[in-house]
Amino acid sequence: MEHQNTTFFLMICTAMVLFMTPGLAFFYGGLVRASSVVSMMMMSIGSLALITVLWVVFGYAISFGNAGSGSYLGIDGVFGIDLDKLLLQTELIGAKNGDGFPLSFAAFQGTFAIITVALISGAIADRAKFGAWLLFAAIWVTLVYAPIAGWVFNFTLEDGKIVDGGWLVYNVGLIDFAGGTVVEVASGASALALALVVGKRFGFTKGMYAPHNVPLVLIGTGILWFGWFGFNSGSELAADGVASIAFINTIAAPVGALLSWALFEKIRNGKPTSIGAASGVIAGLVAITPSCAALTPFWALVLGGVVGIACAAAIELKYVFGFDDSLDVVGIHGVAGIIGTLFIGLAGTDVGAFFGYGLDQLGKQAIGVLVIGGYAFIMSWLIGSLIQKTIGFRVTSTDEIAGVDLVQHGELAYDSSDPRWSWKG
Amino acid sequence: MDQGNTAFVLISAALVLLMTPGLAFFYGGLVKAKSVVSMMMLSFGSLGLIAVLWVLYGYAIAFANEGPSTFLGIDGWFGIDTSFLGLEAQVADAADPAGAFPTMAFVAFQAAFAIITVALISGAIADRAKFGAWMVFAGIWATLVYFPVANWVFNFTLEDGKVVDGGWIVYDLGVIDFAGGTAVHINAGAAGLALAIVLGKRFGFSKGITQPHNVPLTLLGVALLWFGWFGFNAGSELAADGIASIAFINTLAAPAAAMLGWIIIEKIKHGKATSIGAGSGAIAGLVAITPACAVLDPIWGMALGLVAGALCALAIDLKFSLGFDDSLDVVGIHLVGGIVGTLWVGLFGNGVGAFFGYGFDQLGAQALGAVAVLVYSFVISLVVGLIIEKTMGFRVKAEDEIAGIDTVVHGEEAYAFGSDKG
Numbered sequence: 127m128e129h130q131n132t133t134f135f136l137m138i139c140t141a142m143v144l145f146m147t148p149g150l151a152f153f154y155g156g157l158v159r160a161s162s163v164v165s166m167m168m169m170s171i172g173s174l175a176l177i178t179v180l181w182v183v184f185g186y187a188i189s190f191g192n193a194g195s196g197s198y199l200g201i202d203g204v205f206g207i208d209l210d211k212l213l214l215q216t217e218l219i220g221a222k223n224g225d226g227f228p229l230s231f232a233a234f235q236g237t238f239a240i241i242t243v244a245l246i247s248g249a250i251a252d253r254a255k256f257g258a259w260l261l262f263a264a265i266w267v268t269l270v271y272a273p274i275a276g277w278v279f280n281f282t283l284e285d286g287k288i289v290d291g292g293w294l295v296y297n298v299g300l301i302d303f304a305g306g307t308v309v310e311v312a313s314g315a316s317a318l319a320l321a322l323v324v325g326k327r328f329g330f331t332k333g334m335y336a337p338h339n340v341p342l343v344l345i346g347t348g349i350l351w352f353g354w355f356g357f358n359s360g361s362e363l364a365a366d367g368v369a370s371i372a373f374i375n376t377i378a379a380p381v382g383a384l385l386s387w388a389l390f391e392k393i394r395n396g397k398p399t400s401i402g403a404a405s406g407v408i409a410g411l412v413a414i415t416p417s418c419a420a421l422t423p424f425w426a427l428v429l430g431g432v433v434g435i436a437c438a439a440a441i442e443l444k445y446v447f448g449f450d451d452s453l454d455v456v457g458i459h460g461v462a463g464i465i466g467t468l469f470i471g472l473a474g475t476d477v478g479a480f481f482g483y484g485l486d487q488l489g490k491q492a493i494g495v496l497v498i499g500g501y502a503f504i505m506s507w508l509i510g511s512l513i514q515k516t517i518g519f520r521v522t523s524t525d526e527i528a529g530v531d532l533v534q535h536g537e538l539a540y541d542s543s544d545p546r547w548s549w550k551g
Numbered sequence: 552m553d554q555g556n557t558a559f560v561l562i563s564a565a566l567v568l569l570m571t572p573g574l575a576f577f578y579g580g581l582v583k584a585k586s587v588v589s590m591m592m593l594s595f596g597s598l599g600l601i602a603v604l605w606v607l608y609g610y611a612i613a614f615a616n617e618g619p620s621t622f623l624g625i626d627g628w629f630g631i632d633t634s635f636l637g638l639e640a641q642v643a644d645a646a647d648p649a650g651a652f653p654t655m656a657f658v659a660f661q662a663a664f665a666i667i668t669v670a671l672i673s674g675a676i677a678d679r680a681k682f683g684a685w686m687v688f689a690g691i692w693a694t695l696v697y698f699p700v701a702n703w704v705f706n707f708t709l710e711d712g713k714v715v716d717g718g719w720i721v722y723d724l725g726v727i728d729f730a731g732g733t734a735v736h737i738n739a740g741a742a743g744l745a746l747a748i749v750l751g752k753r754f755g756f757s758k759g760i761t762q763p764h765n766v767p768l769t770l771l772g773v774a775l776l777w778f779g780w781f782g783f784n785a786g787s788e789l790a791a792d793g794i795a796s797i798a799f800i801n802t803l804a805a806p807a808a809a810m811l812g813w814i815i816i817e818k819i820k821h822g823k824a825t826s827i828g829a830g831s832g833a834i835a836g837l838v839a840i841t842p843a844c845a846v847l848d849p850i851w852g853m854a855l856g857l858v859a860g861a862l863c864a865l866a867i868d869l870k871f872s873l874g875f876d877d878s879l880d881v882v883g884i885h886l887v888g889g890i891v892g893t894l895w896v897g898l899f900g901n902g903v904g905a906f907f908g909y910g911f912d913q914l915g916a917q918a919l920g921a922v923a924v925l926v927y928s929f930v931i932s933l934v935v936g937l938i939i940e941k942t943m944g945f946r947v948k949a950e951d952e953i954a955g956i957d958t959v960v961h962g963e964e965a966y967a968f969g970s971d972k973g
Binding site: 129130131132134135138142159160335336337338339340341344345347348349351352355356359364365366367368369370371373374377378381382384385388395396397398399400401403404406407422423424427540 | 552553554555557558561562564565568569572573575576579580587588591592595596598599600602603606607637638639642644645646647648652653655656658659662682765768771775960961962963964965966967968
């Protein structure tokens with residue numbers, strides 16, 4: 127059995143990343159009002175189901191197809207599909223011959239596709255139809271996620287150098303270790319598009335709803351953080367020194383952001399909130415995702431400190447510009463994803479402008495952000511608008527006011543008819 | 552470098568890190584609904600602050616050894632290796648690891664220990680502590696107490712299975728503390744006692760002053776803690792081997808027996824076994840097995856669990872008779888459980904225990920180590936706590952405490968059910 131230890135590490139990391147999507151469901155679920163929590167969680171759980179199926183059937187074949195084999199159709203490094211990889215056939219043959227690594231890699235990457243889609247749902251809380259969301263998710267993963275994952279995550283290494291692969295990572299030279307562009311910027315840009323397409327919630331103003339269940343938000347945060355170790359360290363695809371650096375940075379950046387977000391709140395509003403602390407953790411995790419292997423722990427702390435403040439400020443933008451990105455996918459994933467990706471060009475080991483390597487890498491990082499952000503935004507806007515014009519993306523306003531859970535799922539999250547149900551302490 | 556070994560240490564580190572959110576839920580469910588945000592923030596705040604300090608200088612204090620010219624201080628007592636500041640030397644090692652796993656993986660693993668030890672203390676000051684004052688305390692306590700004590704217990708060099716150099720408790724005294732009965736639990740328990748004395752009793756402190764507001768949240772916390780504790784105990788072997796497997800089975804056996812021990816006492820005393828008692832019993836068993844998990848056969852691990860569960864179930868009533876408001880029983884569970892587990896090694900430890908004819912030497916060493924950490928942590932915590940109380944004030948005003956500190960300190964309410972009829 128070849129490289130069993132590597133395969134073992136990748137499998138555990140895959141399980142950890144998969145756990146993140148339920149974690150996200152709790153994080154988002156606690157943030158909405160009590161009459162939308164079922165709907166909110168179902169958008170994540172629904173993605174989990176649907177995207178997994180599509181990934182096995184054809185998603186992996188699009189993302190990780192390479193020209194060369196006779197079964198490849200398309201333009202190498204840009205858009206294409208390897209027909210032999212449909213239903214993971216090539217990887218299965220490998221597994222049956224004793225090498226489980228390629229199949230484990232397919233599973234690992236599948237969990238990335240799932241959570242990226244689920245992340246977008248935060249922008250359309252309280253008001254989306256479940257069926258329309260699933261339709262969007264399926265089209266989006268096919269036209270947006272699967273190709274861009276190929277642009278960044280699909281590459282061949284020889285002696286530590288990339289010798290072939292997706293055009294952003296190979297031709298442009300973008301450094302994105304675990305998905306700052308593919309996962310974070312893409313989901314943030316798509317969330318912005320969907321927030322614009324679906325429109326504002328009834329009565330959209332600052333502080334319109336307090337989170338209905340703060341402990342549930344923190345449960346989600348804890349699970350997301352735990353899974354993120356698999357996300358970042360696992361992206362090394364080996365348990366080695368680089369994975370260890372990625373691991374410690376996955377502690378350092380979120381804690382830096384937790385403190386800076388709380389401090390920012392303390393200075394601006396007089397009180398640090400637990401939702402702020404949790405959001406800071408997520409912002410730090412997002413920002414360190416592309417850069418976790420390229421920074422020393424000290425610079426990871428600095429990056430965390432910067433994004434904690436930047437994102438705490440950025441989540442106010444939705445009120446200024448009037449788009450209802452309900453749970454701050456743009457303000458946290460979009461903004462922190464951009465900052466984390468660009469930060470490599472400044473403070474990345476052996477590439478950063480701070481260390482005298484010039485601004486080349488920063489330019490490459492910026493191209494990556496613009497291409498992925500632009501592509502994801504335009505496609506999401508088109509797909510979302512198409513759905514809105516045809517089957518409709520949004521529930522009726524009476525249903526929205528009554529609460530989307532009962533209308534869309536026929537369920538109530540909590541049986542508040544029981545008179546003993548009291549949370550007033 | 553061995554990838555299997557590295558993977559084990561990294562996964563264990565992730566497991567231990569999950570324990571601190573788990574602790575936040577365990578503690579959070581136990582308090583009233585008006586303090587749960589504050590309670591959880593004491594844990595999450597520790598997580599943020601202690602990890603930053605660990606990267607900047609905590610590791611450099613805890614794992615400094617005399618030898619290199621970058622070492623300053625007294626070897627085995629108090630010192631710092633300046634080349635470890637900001638983890639510089641560990642970053643260099645990660646490029647081409649010299650050991651079986653990159654030192655950076657060990658740094659991450661130990662970081663999670665520092666974080667949870669600090670967070671544990673917060674249970675003693677539920678419902679009434681200022682967040683800012685707590686953060687100041689946490690930073691100073693980690694620097695003056697945890698980082699040095701971790702050095703005394705966790706920093707050692709092995710040669711042929713023997714400790715040939717290291718912190719004074721593990722090397723000079725010869726204390727056996729596999730995963731932190733002294734450095735983590737006695738340490739946090741003694742600090743909790745000191746802070747409970749400094750902050751004083753909650754308004755209206757008496758038995759049954761508040762019921763846990765959310766039992767499922769507490770049990771969720773217990774489950775996450777137990778899950779993470781496998782990384783804590785088995786991971787402390789730093790290799791997935793036979794010893795790690797013994798530590799693992801004991802981490803299963805002791806808390807299970809402790810849970811039974813606790814609910815039997817409850818049944819006898821009150822006539823009813825409670826879920827909070829079962830959860831607390833599991834924690835007491837996990838605490839007690841922490842120092843002993845590698846040196847006990849499972850039968851003695853279970854016996855320890857049973858004893859620790861029963862003893863802790865009795866010990867948590869001490870606060871009412873002695874009149875200190877250790878609100879969530881950090882003393883009754885972590886201090887008492889930690890002492891029982893640490894001493895148990897001297898009685899039933901394989902190859903050292905008095906029960907197996909090895910005399911009382913090891914028991915004496917264990918007692919000395921336990922007392923040393925207890926006294927050091929208690930005294931420093933009392934002093935630091937008092938200074939904070941006298942200067943910036945540690946405790947919120949009485950009317951804020953009665954109104955509920957979540958809205959006062961954090962401007963948040965944990966639940967919004969009333970305003971929205973779902």
